[in-house]
Amino acid sequence: QVQLVESGGGVVQPGTSLRLSCVASGFTFNHYHIHWVRQAPGKGLEWMATMPPAESYSFYADSVKGRFTISRDSSKSTVYLQMDGLRVEDTALYYCAREIGGFADWGQGTLVTVSS
């Protein structure tokens, strides 16, 4: 069955960096868009980024453009989210999700807390 497992979250200070990982299994990795979506405490869902399979370009939400970088490693069926210049407002539960025209499969999320 489809499985997505996020990792890499933690508690960090403002201005620092983290790299999240999303390991996918149960489907043909190169056939699907994988996205990062976050939910801040008490807030709604917010789409972050995606990188089409077998492509070199990526898409980002305005709120993270220039700070976050998404990448894919097909050999490891893994999608990464490099987060630089973290801000307090980046505190959230970060999910990766497989898209089929909607976000069909989700991991359990990894919690990122940015605090001084």
Add this chain to the structure above:
Amino acid sequence: QAGLTQPPSVSKGLRQTATLTCTGNSDNVGNEGAAWLQHHRGNPPKLLSYRDDNRPSGISERFSASRSGNTASLTITGLQPEDEAEYYCSAWDSSLSAWIFGEGTKLFVL
């Protein structure tokens, strides 16, 4: 980035029918269609429909989605206590080159 417009909350009685709405524009809902997610806090969201009216396997027929112009709708029939949740619509915005979400509708089943 502008989001999609959803009412903050809807309240309906047990076994009644609820219709949730999601309004966008011709760059997102009106062009690319909408997807609906159900979210119970503490669990990952669940996809209920995509590309307007496609239902993933395993989703109850009590959930049906449609679209008219720039407004997407999710209809839930025979409301059950477990349907009480937050419901989000989402769509790809071709002008923004980004996925956008609505702010969510909290459905209360009375």
